[in-house]
Amino acid sequence: MHADDVRFLFAYDRWATRRIFAVLDGIDEEVWSQTHVVDERGLGGILVHELGALMRWRHSLDRLEGKRPRPELDPLPEPRQLIELFETEWLRYDEWQSRWTDEMMDFPVDGVAMWKFLAHVVNHGTQHRSEAAALLTAEDRSPGDLDLGEFAEEANAAD
Numbered sequence: 001m002h003a004d005d006v007r008f009l010f011a012y013d014r015w016a017t018r019r020i021f022a023v024l025d026g027i028d029e030e031v032w033s034q035t036h037v038v039d040e041r042g043l044g045g046i047l048v049h050e051l052g053a054l055m056r057w058r059h060s061l062d063r064l065e066g067k068r069p070r071p072e073l074d075p076l077p078e079p080r081q082l083i084e085l086f087e088t089e090w091l092r093y094d095e096w097q098s099r100w101t102d103e104m105m106d107f108p109v110d111g112v113a114m115w116k117f118l119a120h121v122v123n124h125g126t127q128h129r130s131e132a133a134a135l136l137t138a139e140d141r142s143p144g145d146l147d148l149g150e151f152a153e154e155a156n157a158a159d
Helices: 003-021 029-033 043-061 079-097 102-106 114-138 148-158
Strands: none
Touching (some): 043 079
16 A cells, blocks of 8 residues: 555544534533443543544554553543644644655554554544444534545545
8 A cells, every 4th residue: 555545544534533523512511521331431532542542553653662642541631622632643643644655554563564554543543433423413413424435525626
């Protein structure tokens, strides 16, 4: 897989996550902080976990030193704070992605091509966004279509 293909997947991931964020304003605190709705998590916990996984995979695959981030262990941030944390992480991804090459995508990490782990990161986000979207829709706050095809059409029209 080419680096630009993986960048496209991450652009989709960001676009879809921002659609979730677009309907969070004014979310009831009880809905946001509830737990044990989907497994042990609720809406806020699901989105924090999505961020944590994004951070840990970048940290691991970019071979960064130090302790791996675990925002799930911190107190649940308010929605606006969580959005800011995502925006900061996306800037870090932008910097990292600027260094990606096609050769890097084929580099084996534990015997698996790096692009496959990166595709996993996007797929993992899709799983948890779907959970969040279902919870938001139940609150009459549907984020609308989150399909890759929808993103591709929008991106193509913008080009």
